[in-house]
Amino acid sequence: MRTMAGLGSELPSGPVAPMLLSWLTGLGAGVIVLGFLQKILYPYFWDDFWYLLKVVRCGLRMEMYRLKGELVTVLDKFLIHAKKQPHKPFIIYEGDVYTYQDVDRSSNRVAHVFLNHSTLKKGDIVALLMSNEPDFIHVWFGLAKLGCVVAFLNSNVCSISLLHCILSCEPKALVVGADLLGAIEEILPSLPEGVSIWGMKDSVPQGVISLKEKLSTASDSQVPRDYYVASSLKATYLYIFTSGTTGLPKAAVICQLQSVMGSAGLWAFGCTSDDIVYITLPLYHSAGSLLGIGGCVELGATCVLKKKFSASQFWNDCKKYNVTVFQYIGELCRYLCKQPKREGEKDHRVRLAIGNGIRSDVWREFLDRFGNIKMCELYGATEGNIYFMNHTGKIGAVGRTNFLYKLFFTFDLIKYDFQKDEPIRNEQGWCSHVKKGEPGLLVSRVNAKNPFFGYAGNKKQTEEKLLRDVFKKGDVYFNTGDIIVQDQENFLYFWDRTGDTFRWKGENVATTEVADIIGMLDFIQEANVYGVAVPGHEGKAGMASITVKPNKSLDLEKVYEQVVTFLPAYACPKFLRIQEKMETTGTFKLLKFQLVEEGFSLLKVSDPLYFMDSLKKAYIPLTKEIYDQIMLEEIKL
Known part of the structure; x- marks a missing residue:
C-alpha cells in the first residue's frame, strides 16, 4: 500500500514543479481570457454550434437513409412507436386518451373501409375537410397507409372558395367531418360525379356515404407495407392549401422529405419523448400537422389536441394535462396577455413555446406575466424551401x-x-x-x-x-x-x-379573392383590397376601397351580407373606403401603395369610411369616436 509520503515523492520536485505550476496557471488564465473574449466577440458561438450540430446530424441521418435505400417516413416512425410503446398516450382530446395502439388500429379501420368499399389505389388524392379532432389523424394516417395523397382543406372556407379548393386538387374522394357536412351539402350539386363523398356521421345527406357506419364493422388488422412504402423522399405526401400572392387558395405540394424535415422541428428546439405538447392550431395548416403532430410522432411524445383555441381555458388545460410545450401564433399569445390576471399564472409546467409571429412587446409581456418559458420563434412557408429557427431566444427575431x-x-x-x-x-x-x-x-x-x-x-x-x-x-x-x-x-x-397577400388572425388573406367576392355585387364597379396596420394587433386588418357603378347606389347591407356569406371571418374587410375613381398603373394594375399608407386614418382620408361592427352585424360610418376607440384598443377587431 502506498503511503501519503510515498505519493508525495512521485510529484515533480526541484525547478520542474514551479514551471509546471506556472504553465497550468497560464493555461487556466488563457482559457478564462478566451472564454471572456468569446462572450464579448462571439456571444452566440455555443448556441450556433449546438444548433448547427443538430442540423448536420439531421442531414447525415437523411443521407444515411438515402445511401441504404431506406425511406423512413413519418408514417413509418408512427408505426415503430405503435409497436414499441403501444399503451403510451398519443392524443388526449377532451379528456379522452388515445394511445399509439388506439390510433394505429383506428387508422387501420379507415384503410380497410376504403380497401373494401372504394376503388382508391396508391397515389390517388383524397381531400379531407375536418376540424381538429382525433378522427382527423385517424383518416389522415389511414389513407396514408393506402399510399394516398391527402389534401387538407381549410375548415373555414365555404361556398365558391371551398369548391375551388376541391376542384383544384382533383380528388377521387372527399372525407368530411360531422360538423362540416352542411358546408359540403351547399356545393354538392357542383362536385364532379367521379368524386365519392364520405361523412363521419351515421346520418348523412343524400349522395354522401357514411364512413362512421362502415368503420363500426371494419377490421383493425395491419395493412401490408406494400400499400404505403414510399418510392422516393420526393414522392408527394400531402397537399396543404395556402394563400399565395394572388388569387384563390393553392394546393402546395408537400413531399415525404418536407414532412420528415417538418417533423424534426420540435426535436431541434429541444423537445423529448417525455414532453406533452398542446396543439390548438388547426391541423389543416402545416404548423399543426407537420410540426405539431409530425413532431410528436418523431419524438414518440404525447399531444393534447384542442378543437379550437380558447384563451380562458388555455392555462387550465395546461395544468390539467401537465403540458410542457405548446404551439403558438402571435395572436394566440396576445389573446392570453389580454385575459384578466389571475393568481398562480406562473404555476404550470410549460417550458417551451414554439411558433411564429409574436411581436416583441407581446413577447416581453408574456414572459413577465407567465414565467420563464423559452419562446422558440421560427420562420417558414408551407411550400417554401427556406426555414429559420431562433434557437437563442432573442426577443423579436424569427431566426438567425x-x-x-x-x-x-x-x-x-x-x-x-x-x-x-x-x-x-x-x-x-x-x-x-x-x-x-x-x-x-x-x-x-x-x-x-x-x-x-x-x-x-x-x-x-x-x-x-x-x-x-x-x-x-x-x-x-x-x-x-x-x-x-x-x-x-x-x-x-x-x-x-409583399404583393397581394396580408396576414390576419394567423391566416394569409389573398386580396384578389376578397375583391372577387365583393365584385360579384351588381352595384360594385371595382374593389381594391389591402391590409392596414391596427394598433395592438398582429398582422394587418382587411380594408376594401370600392367604387360604385354609374347610376347605382351603394348598399352596405348587401356588402356585409356578401362578405360574411362567402368569406372566412378573418378575410372579411374590417374597413371600407368609398372612392369616386380608382388609381391604376400604366398596365392597369390597381395602385395600393398610397391606400395602404393612408389606411383608415380620418386625418389622411377625405373619402367616406366605414367600419365592420360585429355586434351590430353591419358596416357603419367610421366616426371620430369609433376611430379613437380603435386606436386606444378599446374595440376588439
Missing part, C-alpha cells in the same frame, strides 16, 4: 444565420421596389443585396438540395413564385414574398409582406 448555415440554405435579401411591387434590378438586369439593417425581399436558391415543388396542377402559379436570373444567368430563386431585415449580429426579423 451565419456563414455555416448558408452552406445548407442559400438565401439572400434583395432590394425591392414597394411602389412597383417588384425586385429592383440594375442596368445589367441583376438584383442587388441589401445592407445589414435594411429591409429586403427574402429569396432562396432552388437546387437539388433545396427544391421547390410548387402547387398541384398549376404550373403558372408555380412559376410565379420563382425569380430567374437573379444574380447570374440561369439561377433560380424561390420568392418568399416576405421582407426581412438582418441585423449586425445576424439575427433575422420579419418586416412585412
Whole structure:
C-alpha cells in the first residue's frame, strides 16, 4: 500500500514543479481570457454550434437513409412507436386518451373501409375537410397507409372558395367531418360525379356515404407495407392549401422529405419523448400537422389536441394535462396577455413555446406575466424551401444565420421596389443585396438540395413564385414574398409582406379573392383590397376601397351580407373606403401603395369610411369616436 509520503515523492520536485505550476496557471488564465473574449466577440458561438450540430446530424441521418435505400417516413416512425410503446398516450382530446395502439388500429379501420368499399389505389388524392379532432389523424394516417395523397382543406372556407379548393386538387374522394357536412351539402350539386363523398356521421345527406357506419364493422388488422412504402423522399405526401400572392387558395405540394424535415422541428428546439405538447392550431395548416403532430410522432411524445383555441381555458388545460410545450401564433399569445390576471399564472409546467409571429412587446409581456418559458420563434412557408429557427431566444427575431448555415440554405435579401411591387434590378438586369439593417425581399436558391415543388396542377402559379436570373444567368430563386431585415449580429426579423397577400388572425388573406367576392355585387364597379396596420394587433386588418357603378347606389347591407356569406371571418374587410375613381398603373394594375399608407386614418382620408361592427352585424360610418376607440384598443377587431 502506498503511503501519503510515498505519493508525495512521485510529484515533480526541484525547478520542474514551479514551471509546471506556472504553465497550468497560464493555461487556466488563457482559457478564462478566451472564454471572456468569446462572450464579448462571439456571444452566440455555443448556441450556433449546438444548433448547427443538430442540423448536420439531421442531414447525415437523411443521407444515411438515402445511401441504404431506406425511406423512413413519418408514417413509418408512427408505426415503430405503435409497436414499441403501444399503451403510451398519443392524443388526449377532451379528456379522452388515445394511445399509439388506439390510433394505429383506428387508422387501420379507415384503410380497410376504403380497401373494401372504394376503388382508391396508391397515389390517388383524397381531400379531407375536418376540424381538429382525433378522427382527423385517424383518416389522415389511414389513407396514408393506402399510399394516398391527402389534401387538407381549410375548415373555414365555404361556398365558391371551398369548391375551388376541391376542384383544384382533383380528388377521387372527399372525407368530411360531422360538423362540416352542411358546408359540403351547399356545393354538392357542383362536385364532379367521379368524386365519392364520405361523412363521419351515421346520418348523412343524400349522395354522401357514411364512413362512421362502415368503420363500426371494419377490421383493425395491419395493412401490408406494400400499400404505403414510399418510392422516393420526393414522392408527394400531402397537399396543404395556402394563400399565395394572388388569387384563390393553392394546393402546395408537400413531399415525404418536407414532412420528415417538418417533423424534426420540435426535436431541434429541444423537445423529448417525455414532453406533452398542446396543439390548438388547426391541423389543416402545416404548423399543426407537420410540426405539431409530425413532431410528436418523431419524438414518440404525447399531444393534447384542442378543437379550437380558447384563451380562458388555455392555462387550465395546461395544468390539467401537465403540458410542457405548446404551439403558438402571435395572436394566440396576445389573446392570453389580454385575459384578466389571475393568481398562480406562473404555476404550470410549460417550458417551451414554439411558433411564429409574436411581436416583441407581446413577447416581453408574456414572459413577465407567465414565467420563464423559452419562446422558440421560427420562420417558414408551407411550400417554401427556406426555414429559420431562433434557437437563442432573442426577443423579436424569427431566426438567425451565419456563414455555416448558408452552406445548407442559400438565401439572400434583395432590394425591392414597394411602389412597383417588384425586385429592383440594375442596368445589367441583376438584383442587388441589401445592407445589414435594411429591409429586403427574402429569396432562396432552388437546387437539388433545396427544391421547390410548387402547387398541384398549376404550373403558372408555380412559376410565379420563382425569380430567374437573379444574380447570374440561369439561377433560380424561390420568392418568399416576405421582407426581412438582418441585423449586425445576424439575427433575422420579419418586416412585412409583399404583393397581394396580408396576414390576419394567423391566416394569409389573398386580396384578389376578397375583391372577387365583393365584385360579384351588381352595384360594385371595382374593389381594391389591402391590409392596414391596427394598433395592438398582429398582422394587418382587411380594408376594401370600392367604387360604385354609374347610376347605382351603394348598399352596405348587401356588402356585409356578401362578405360574411362567402368569406372566412378573418378575410372579411374590417374597413371600407368609398372612392369616386380608382388609381391604376400604366398596365392597369390597381395602385395600393398610397391606400395602404393612408389606411383608415380620418386625418389622411377625405373619402367616406366605414367600419365592420360585429355586434351590430353591419358596416357603419367610421366616426371620430369609433376611430379613437380603435386606436386606444378599446374595440376588439
